[in-house]
Amino acid sequence: MRDNNTQDSDDELETDGGVAGGHGQAHRDTDYLNQEVNLLKPSTPFMRDHLRVVWTGFVIWVVAVFGPVTLTYLATDAMTTQMPVLGFPWHYFLVAFGAPTSALLLSVWYSRKRDALDEKYGIDHTTPEGTEHGGATAADGGVDE
Amino acid sequence: MTGTGTETGIPGITALPLQESLLPESLDISFKVVPAVLVLGMLALFLAIGFVFRVADTEDMWVAGRSIGNVENGMAIGANWMSAASYLGMAASIALAGFYGLVFVVGWTTGYFILLIFLAAQLRRFGKYTAPDFVGDRFNSDSARAIAAVTTFLIGFVYAIGQAKGMALVGLYVFGDFGFLLPGLDGYQVMVIFMMAITVGYLTLSGMLGATKNQAVQYTILIVAFLVGLFVVGYTNGYSTVLPQLEYGMLIDDLGSEFSEPFVTSSYYLWIATTFSLIVGTCGLPHVLVRFYTVESERTARWSTVWGLFFICLLYWSAPAFAAFGTDLYTTNVRPTYGDPGMASAASEVIVVLAAQLSNLPEWFVGIVAAGGIAAAIATVAGLFIAGSSAISHDIYTNIINEDATQRQQILVGRLSIVALGVLTTLAALDPASSIAALVGYAFALAGSVLFPMFFIGMWWENANRQGALAGMTTGLVLWSIPMINEIVPTYVSSLEAPLSAGLAQWMPAIGSALITLPIVFAVTIIVSLVTDDPPAETKRIVRQCHSPEPMGQQQTAEDVVADGGESQTPADD
Numbered sequence: 041m042r043d044n045n046t047q048d049s050d051d052e053l054e055t056d057g058g059v060a061g062g063h064g065q066a067h068r069d070t071d072y073l074n075q076e077v078n079l080l081k082p083s084t085p086f087m088r089d090h091l092r093v094v095w096t097g098f099v100i101w102v103v104a105v106f107g108p109v110t111l112t113y114l115a116t117d118a119m120t121t122q123m124p125v126l127g128f129p130w131h132y133f134l135v136a137f138g139a140p141t142s143a144l145l146l147s148v149w150y151s152r153k154r155d156a157l158d159e160k161y162g163i164d165h166t167t168p169e170g171t172e173h174g175g176a177t178a179a180d181g182g183v184d185e
Numbered sequence: 186m187t188g189t190g191t192e193t194g195i196p197g198i199t200a201l202p203l204q205e206s207l208l209p210e211s212l213d214i215s216f217k218v219v220p221a222v223l224v225l226g227m228l229a230l231f232l233a234i235g236f237v238f239r240v241a242d243t244e245d246m247w248v249a250g251r252s253i254g255n256v257e258n259g260m261a262i263g264a265n266w267m268s269a270a271s272y273l274g275m276a277a278s279i280a281l282a283g284f285y286g287l288v289f290v291v292g293w294t295t296g297y298f299i300l301l302i303f304l305a306a307q308l309r310r311f312g313k314y315t316a317p318d319f320v321g322d323r324f325n326s327d328s329a330r331a332i333a334a335v336t337t338f339l340i341g342f343v344y345a346i347g348q349a350k351g352m353a354l355v356g357l358y359v360f361g362d363f364g365f366l367l368p369g370l371d372g373y374q375v376m377v378i379f380m381m382a383i384t385v386g387y388l389t390l391s392g393m394l395g396a397t398k399n400q401a402v403q404y405t406i407l408i409v410a411f412l413v414g415l416f417v418v419g420y421t422n423g424y425s426t427v428l429p430q431l432e433y434g435m436l437i438d439d440l441g442s443e444f445s446e447p448f449v450t451s452s453y454y455l456w457i458a459t460t461f462s463l464i465v466g467t468c469g470l471p472h473v474l475v476r477f478y479t480v481e482s483e484r485t486a487r488w489s490t491v492w493g494l495f496f497i498c499l500l501y502w503s504a505p506a507f508a509a510f511g512t513d514l515y516t517t518n519v520r521p522t523y524g525d526p527g528m529a530s531a532a533s534e535v536i537v538v539l540a541a542q543l544s545n546l547p548e549w550f551v552g553i554v555a556a557g558g559i560a561a562a563i564a565t566v567a568g569l570f571i572a573g574s575s576a577i578s579h580d581i582y583t584n585i586i587n588e589d590a591t592q593r594q595q596i597l598v599g600r601l602s603i604v605a606l607g608v609l610t611t612l613a614a615l616d617p618a619s620s621i622a623a624l625v626g627y628a629f630a631l632a633g634s635v636l637f638p639m640f641f642i643g644m645w646w647e648n649a650n651r652q653g654a655l656a657g658m659t660t661g662l663v664l665w666s667i668p669m670i671n672e673i674v675p676t677y678v679s680s681l682e683a684p685l686s687a688g689l690a691q692w693m694p695a696i697g698s699a700l701i702t703l704p705i706v707f708a709v710t711i712i713v714s715l716v717t718d719d720p721p722a723e724t725k726r727i728v729r730q731c732h733s734p735e736p737m738g739q740q741q742t743a744e745d746v747v748a749d750g751g752e753s754q755t756p757a758d759d
Contacts, residue, residue, distance in 0.1 A: 067734065072729055072730070072732070072733035072734070072735065073726045073729050073730060073733070073747065074726075074729070075729060076647060076725075076729075077645065077646070077647045077725075077728050077729050077731075077732050078645070078646055078647065078648075079645035079646060086734050087732060090734075093302075094302045094303070097298070097302055098299075098302065101295065101298050101299070104295075105291060105295045105460070105464075106457065106460075109447075109453070109456055109457070109460075110453075112447045112448075113447070113448065113453040116447060116448075119447075120445075120446070120447065122438070123434065126431055126434040126435070127434040127435035127436075127437065127438070128434035128437060129437065129445050131284070131445075131447055132284065132287075132434075132437065132445045133434065135284075135287045135290070135291060136287050136290055136505045137430075137431070137502060139290070139291045139294070139295055140290060140291065140294035140295060140498050140501050140502065141498070141502075142295070143294055143295035143297060143298045143494065144294075144491075144494050144495055144498050146298050147297065147298050147301050147490065147491045147494050148491055150298070150301060150302055150487075151301070151487045151488055151490075151491050154306075154487060155484070157734075158484075158734065161734060163734050163735070163736065164736065
């Protein structure tokens with residue numbers, strides 16, 4: 041949110057100077073400690089982007105986990121026919137192999153997306169104890185209250 | 186539903202003829218030199234690692250100095266996770282309960298994605314010591330902390346009963362029947378006492394650091410034993426060549442419709458309820474949640490979840506194949522698995538070991554498969570007991586009873602509570618009410634009913650407050666007990682027959698009760714929070730800090746950052 045840039049954020053701009061683009065700017069301008077956390081009402085640009093990824097993944101996950109068994113319940117005959125080559129009944133394969141594998145692939149997908157988000161917003165995890173970058177958080181945290 | 190089993194413990198599976206003894210028939214029970222040396226050598230190795238990495242201070246004991254990396258933490262997640270229920274109980278359920286048995290495959294893997302997207306990184310940022318720590322600090326309430334600590338203790342206890350049963354059953358194959366040793370106890374019960382004594386001994390020597398180091402070793406042992414066992418059993422019997430995880434499909438048609446036909450032994454509703462319960466339980470288990478406090482950064486928290494899930498999948502892709510091979514071998518060599526009398530549940534619980542034995546593989550090889558089962562059980566008991574004992578020592582003793590406790594006192598209380606948990610578990614495991622997988626399932630229902638809602642709401646809605654949490658957790662505990670009293674307690678009382686109410690057991694089964702309890706607990710927590718005052722601003726800021734994308738120091742917690750008031754972010758040099 042841009043409406044927070046009244047705070048004294050001069051020093052952050054210098055320390056993080058290398059990050060290009062509006063998202064990095066939006067990130068530096070956001071005072072995360074003063075933005076409400078509500079799963080259904082994301083309040084920062086970062087959380088909006090993040091939750092879009094989270095909910096997309098969640099919907100696919102629900103379909104992958106509960107879809108095959110529900111289909112098996114609704115269309116038992118079709119789902120219990122044999123697969124070509126592997127010989128599994130379809131429902132068995134989709135549940136025993138499909139569901140765990142989907143969760144694993146989704147997890148890789150999510151973690152990559154999340155890393156990409158960090159990059160987009162100019163967040164660097166390689167120096168978790170860095171003083172300069174950390175200084176930005178601290179400066180934000182110190183504002184009011 | 187065809188009935189509610191008391192012996193299998195899985196609703197819907199009619200109880201097989203009751204066995205007086207838990208000695209699994211057709212398993213070759215005798216003392217075997219090479220397998221015994223293997224298992225004892227493995228236990229000695231765990232103790233040695235525990236001793237080398239033994240701890241003297243609490244930071245190391247509970248969160249391993251927050252120094253664990255991606256793959257190592259992933260392996261620890263895997264070892265912590267894959268218990269006797271995964272190694273033994275899951276194949277048993279798939280063999281006996283058919284399609285319904287797959288709920289364990291799905292429920293115990295897919296939950297990690299939910300944990301990853303909603304909780305893992307936030308937990309790392311919160312960065313305390315234990316699961317009750319979160320509840321107590323987030324909701325500013327020692328009562329909430331105490332309820333969470335008691336729940337953690339209870340989960341460790343219920344969960345570990347299944348592990349003790351698994352270790353003892355496998356121990357019988359390796360060490361034989363020592364029923365003559367203690368009057369009044371049979372071979373299974375003596376083995377429970379023996380195996381639990383070893384586990385507790387190793388745990389009291391080392392804390393979380395030793396346990397984490399051990400868990401990487403334990404993971405390696407259990408996954409190698411399981412996979413090599415599967416490949417060799419599949420190959421020597423001509424079932425499979427290089428990918429038994431996919432090749433067992435060709436076998437399914439020959440195993441009888443009981444193996445794969447859907448909704449025969451259980452309803453669609455029960456399937457969904459159990460899976461749901463196992464998934465939310467996964468995301469609420471204290472010994473799983475605490476793994477995210479131990480990593481170096483939140484990015485590590487995320488990627489180690491991915492690694493952990495991969496390591497877990499290696500076993501979960503394989504267990505149905507093992508069940509299929511075991512079922513076929515049993516039918517060929519012993520008697521038909523399905524029908525009357527069918528495979529006894531005690532035999533099904535060791536089907537992984539039994540499959541290796543029935544394949545006429547050399548004794549030392551079956552010993553390796555057996556050792557993997559013991560490693561799986563010990564690793565999980567370690568995680569559970571650490572979580573349970575830290576709940577007592579850190580959350581109840583240090584935070585509530587004696588705030589000036591010295592490190593020495595805390596560790597002493599921690600060790601004493603490990604011993605207490607060990608004794609309680611051993612006693613309950615002497616005559617377990619259900620199958621390994623079902624026993625573990627009850628613990629999941631509890632975690633999903635009480636802890637998961639607190640973590641989820643507490644982390645994602647800053648206005649959740651103390652009153653809401655207290656009301657929610659109490660509701661969760663009460664609701665969880667109802668089906669337990671309905672179905673499990675009567676099995677310990679000879680004059681009662683389980684379940685007390687068949688209708689309740691059908692719609693709120695003990696193993697899947699979280700499907701009913703979770704929405705109620707969510708609603709209670711949210712409504713009570715709405716009608717009472719907002720939590721303090723400080724608390725809200727801690728929640729916000731958990732979601733901020735700004736990197737944090739390795740030794741920092743969200744509370745530190747907020748409390749610092751932004752003056753400095755220098756991590757404590759401890």
